[in-house]
Structure formats: structure tokens, C-alpha cells
Amino acid sequence: MTKEREPLVTHIFTADPSAHVFDGKIYIYPSHDIAHDGEDNDNGDEYQMRDYHILSMDDIGADCIDHGMALSKDDVPWVSDQMWAPDCVCKNGRYYLFFPARDKEGNFRLGIASSTKPEGPFNPEPDYIPGSYSIDPAVLLDDDGKVYVYYGGLWGGQLEKYRTGTFDPNGKEPAKDEPAVGPMCAVMNEDMKTFATEPIHLRILDENGDPIKAGDEERRYFEGPWMNKIGDKYYFSYSTGTTHYLVYAVGDNPMGPFTYRGRIMEPVIGWTTHHSIINFKDKWYLFYHDAEYSGGINHRRCVKYTELHFDDKGDIITIHPYDHKK
């Protein structure tokens, strides 16, 4: 049995959970952390993942099943290292795993692998999505059948090195009073192998309609995007990285702009915070990770879930991840 705010599994370390409801079950697409003894750094070198294991639960509270290795870096010709946070979408009965990894030049790219089953195994495309870069793909299948991919992460995720559109090894974040670097978004082609649109930087605005500034580290985008369509609104959520919050912004269009609305979760144990949100049997759940089980080792994380509540205005009620222990 699984319990709220407890690790889903402990036989492997898991992180960056992208949860979905497929065929009436909950499937979780996490990163698979490797328990090495290396040092942490701002480049994320400690996150040395080599493969993906897909998890599933028949119900909230049911046992969590590890379906075994679904994709290994050894099976993907373009990958050199570091298979980070993935996501999955089901389109026309086929499951597409989107994943970031370093290419042979050491640059993060987005790859795709597909399967007839939600748990895989996944068959990778031989090359990454042309024109893709950075990390943390999250995918929305909108009601009109269009597939949107949201992605990007600062620092180790290299997003600030692409501000000019091409890779600049010396690329820096904007000055504190300049608009923050946006998360990226593109629409996928029907072939689910290529971008149909030029990727754009999404705009996240403050309460006055001004772009959130790079120095506003409690609200600016850092990594870990997620998108929920709720009614006719688009809830775009993400991690603020350096300040360790999960926050969200709301818009009327899948490509924004989005207006900042508030915090989803206060910081967890461990540097990173990364999440997904699903509706299952008419309740909302947040899937997230922390490093509590490993005693705070940043790269030995465990995926957890907790129920999420909205107030009458459609605002998310902030979760304090360890309040239940007080």
C-alpha cells in the first residue's frame, strides 16, 4: 500500500514525477536517480540518471508497481549521459515518452520514444527533436488534438545559454531588473517527431501585467514546467529553483501569457522541487519528490503524492509538505 506524503517506492530512487491517468490507472513517469557518492554542483552533475522505470498504481493508496526498465541510454544513439525528467502523452492510441538528455557534444536535447503500452518498453527515435534544447519536457494534449510541449531549465539545464536562439557557452541569465528567461513551448507535428512551430519563450506576468523579472526569484521560472487545462483556463506550474517553491500562473491560451497566481508548495527537503498535477476520481493530486528518505542527499530523491485543494475562486491552497508531522 502507498500512503500520502510517503515514498511511492524505495527499492530505487525516483524523482521528477510526471503523473497521468491512462486506462483508469495512475501512471508515473519519473527520473531514476543513481545513488553515487559524488559532489553536488550548480551544473547538476550529480544527477547521473541512465534509464527510466515507469511506475503505476491502480488507485490512490494502492501498491505502486515498478514496471522495470522502459528505456536505457544505451538504446538511444544520440544520448551521451544524464536522462533527466521525462513526460508521456497518449496520442491516437500510442504512448510517446518525451525525455531530455545530453547529446554527444554535452548539450541537453529533447528526445522521443514510443510504445503501444503506457509502461513501455519505449522505442526511441534515432535522433533528438530538431531544434530542441534544454530540459524538462512536459506535454499537453489539448481538446483540439494539438500537442504542446513545455520545457526548459536554467543552470544545469542550459536554458540561459540559448537566449539568442543558438547555444552560447557564455550565455548568462538576464540582469535582475530585466524580464526573466521564459520557459519554452512548441506545438508538435502530427508525426510526433518534429516541432510544427518555432519554439517561443512563454511570458509570465505579474499582477500589473508586467513580465516577472529575473531578480524576482520567488516567482520567476527556473525549471520543471507542468500544464493543466482546468475548465477553459490553462494552469501553468513550475519550480522557482533557487527559492525552492512550486508556483503557478494562469492564462486563457496554452501558449500564454500567464499571470502569476501563487504558491502550490513550500520547499521540500533537498535542493530541487518538481511536480505534476492530476485529477483522479474527481479529486486533485500533486505528485512531487523530496530527499527526506535519503537524509537530504539532493540526488537521492523519492516520489510522493498528496491531495491538492482549490478554493472557491479557483486558487490552489498552498501545501506545507511536512505539516502533517507536527
Ligand code: FUB
Ligand atoms: O532530475 C534532474 C533535474 O533536477 C530535473 O531535470 C530538474 O527538474 C530537477 O528536478
